[in-house]
Amino acid sequence: xxxxxxxxxxxxxxxxxxxxxxxxxxxxxxxxxxxxxxxxxxxxxxxxxxxxxxxxxxxxxxxxxxxxxxxxxxxxxxxxxxxxxxxxxxxxxxxxxxxxxxxxxxxxxxxxxxxxxxxxxxxxxxxxxxxxxxxxxxxxxxxxxxxxxxxxxxxxxxxxxxxxxxxxxxxxxxxxxxxxxxxxxxxxxxx
Ligand SMILES: [Zn+2]
Numbered sequence: 001x002x003x004x005x006x007x008x009x010x011x012x013x014x015x016x017x018x019x020x021x022x023x024x025x026x027x028x029x030x031x032x033x034x035x036x037x038x039x040x041x042x043x044x045x046x047x048x049x050x051x052x053x054x055x056x057x058x059x060x061x062x063x064x065x066x067x068x069x070x071x072x073x074x075x076x077x078x079x080x081x082x083x084x085x086x087x088x089x090x091x092x093x094x095x096x097x098x099x100x101x102x103x104x105x106x107x108x109x110x111x112x113x114x115x116x117x118x119x120x121x122x123x124x125x126x127x128x129x130x131x132x133x134x135x136x137x138x139x140x141x142x143x144x145x146x147x148x149x150x151x152x153x154x155x156x157x158x159x160x161x162x163x164x165x166x167x168x169x170x171x172x173x174x175x176x177x178x179x180x181x182x183x184x185x186x187x188x189x190x191x
Pocket of ligand 1: 043044045076077080120122123124125126
């Protein structure tokens with residue numbers, strides 16, 4: 001199975017980052033208070049997960065030899081599985097299982113007040129179910145809104161996007177903060 005970015009998706013990602021209505025922001029330390037513990041959800045992808053976690057710890061000012069202060073959930077597709085209509089869920093209503101895990105962590109198991117959702121591209125699980133990057137952006141907007149509705153108000157939900165450009169761009173892998181209000185407007189314009 002192909003596990004690289006199509007030219008169509010590459011063009012969309014570039015527009016989301018550099019276009020007139022860009023909503024992807026390069027991830028840096030300005031997005032985080034130092035050393036704040038987080039509930040983290042990202043894909044289990046064995047080729048990209050380490051880089052996602054490494055970068056996430058670095059921008060939160062956690063040393064490479066320290067615990068990452070993450071209550072972490074890794075499953076195929078990461079937060080895309082939390083979308084009630086996600087094609088990545090083979091079993092009906094299984095998004096509820098994944099959502100319940102996040103809610104339990106935020107409400108019952110920890111006192112952590114930040115939930116960081118990382119989706120990524122190319123994602124083998126998304127490819128397996130025929131998704132393109134536009135569908136992934138659509139899903140993540142739905143997921144964020146839904147989690148914000150379900151979780152107590154003290155919890156902040158934020159979305160991040162990791163891209164492995166491979167040979168398409170120098171630098172290979174990049175991480176972005178996703179401004180979901182911007183993503184929603186961008187998706188609306190591209191209907
Ligand atoms: Zn993946």
